[in-house]
Amino acid sequence: MRIALLAPLRYPIREPFHGGLEMHTHLLARELSARGHSVTLFAHPDSDPRFRIVPQAIPGKGALATLRATYAAVRSMGRGDFDVIHNNSIHFLPPLLVRHLPAPLVTTLHTPPYRSFQLTGWLARASARCRYVAISHFVARQWAPYVGESTVVHNGLALEDWPYSAAGSPRTAVWYGRFTPEKGAEYAIAAARAAGYRLTLAGPVYDPDYFSRAIAPQLGGDIHYAGHLTQAELAALVGQAAVGLVTPVWDEPFGLAYAEMLACGTPVAGFASGAAAEIITPATGILVAKRDTAALTQVLGEVERSKDRQTCRAHVEKEFQVETMLTGYLAVYAAACAG
Incomplete structure (x- = not known):
């Protein structure tokens, strides 16, 4: 599959990892690539150069700068040729712009449903081109009032x-x-x-x-x-x-x-x-x-x-093996493409 993977943009996707989200994104890109999928990583410019990276710099500090960088990344993905776009950025904006994307969008829910995300869920849940993955049953229950049903795929480890x-x-x-x-x-x-x-x-x-x-x-x-x-x-x-x-x-x-x-x-x-x-x-x-x-x-x-x-x-x-996690994500990708 041709996969666009939108990373959290504040920190590089490389070691030493800033946190679990950066590690998870790196592992997902690494293991999908190792299994023959074409992964394009939209990420911080200083991310691991072994990946195919479209650099996304954040112009300054604060929420507005991150919003601008995320918007620029979504526009860039919109010009690409992908089978599926995976939003791993924990930002509320990509699901709101799903209609402008050339491929279905899969968003992983890594956080509680913060207020700005709740509105995103309500507006995007009616779109058949937007699907959600929760990293735990706990998170799926928290998000259910806003996005409806999400597929639980536990984080995995290599x-x-x-x-x-x-x-x-x-x-x-x-x-x-x-x-x-x-x-x-x-x-x-x-x-x-x-x-x-x-x-x-x-x-x-x-x-x-x-x-x-x-x-x-x-x-x-x-x-x-x-x-x-x-x-x-x-x-x-x-x-x-x-x-x-x-x-x-x-x-x-x-x-x-x-x-x-x-x-x-x-x-x-x-x-x-x-x-x-x-x-x-x-x-x-x-x-x-x-x-x-x-x-x-x-x-x-x-x-x-x-x-x-x-x-x-x-x-x-x-x-919690990485293979189990990949099987879960690939099933969601396939369902999104079929839909």
């Missing part, structure tokens, strides 16, 4: 990118993600320190004020910040840990960190956030209420002692 580790170092934990308040790194720090675990944190400092206020003063001793790592470096770090901590205080639409940790064999102690229960089972981790640091502290040792690492890996092999 297991070779997340190698299995049969054992982690005793009483060690790992946390990673964007350093923003909604990701809740301070709760992981508090639980690890109270439970007597060494904790390594990693990820981009997206909110410097938050990092300097809530995270930096807590570093030292058994709490270490490893920086913004490549995927290979991150996978090695996760595999060395006895427990993975995932502590978002918002409702995660999916939560790639949960699945990535399990892929390395590392069981999870985390918050029951959003779609977490679609990934973590009683055999692979323990989820507690958001912001309940005392409960998280109590389960850390239990997770390390009672959860089998091979079971964690097998769960991802069965449910």
Whole structure:
């Protein structure tokens, strides 16, 4: 198939990834291309040069600049020769312009239905040329009042990118993600320190004020910040840990960190956030209420002692392989083209 893939435009689609959305877009483009599909990536100019890229620069900062860049990308796609256009940008504009596109549009729902997106859903849902994919059943339920039915395709992992580790170092934990308040790194720090675990944190400092206020003063001793790592470096770090901590205080639409940790064999102690229960089972981790640091502290040792690492890996092999994700997307593409 000839596929136009519209990426989130604020950050490059290359390592080290700014977040899970950039990683997901890179993986989707890489794996579709590897299976013989022709993928054109509409993305930040500094994205991975191994892809066929139509560069889309954002002229300035703020929502208006992003809107202009997204509009320019949609116009550019409108001049292309594609079988399907995949909107992976988490921007509300592309579905509104579906009538001006030369091919059907598939939009992946990665976020809650923010207010501007709700209007988009209402206006675009009547078009047979606009189809929606939700990354979890949790997200599909949130969006149902605005877009109607969406196809659930869970995010997938290329297991070779997340190698299995049969054992982690005793009483060690790992946390990673964007350093923003909604990701809740301070709760992981508090639980690890109270439970007597060494904790390594990693990820981009997206909110410097938050990092300097809530995270930096807590570093030292058994709490270490490893920086913004490549995927290979991150996978090695996760595999060395006895427990993975995932502590978002918002409702995660999916939560790639949960699945990535399990892929390395590392069981999870985390918050029951959003779609977490679609990934973590009683055999692979323990989820507690958001912001309940005392409960998280109590389960850390239990997770390390009672959860089998091979079971964690097998769960991802069965449910969250990239091949399963690609099969889901290709089925949606085919249905969109047939429609």
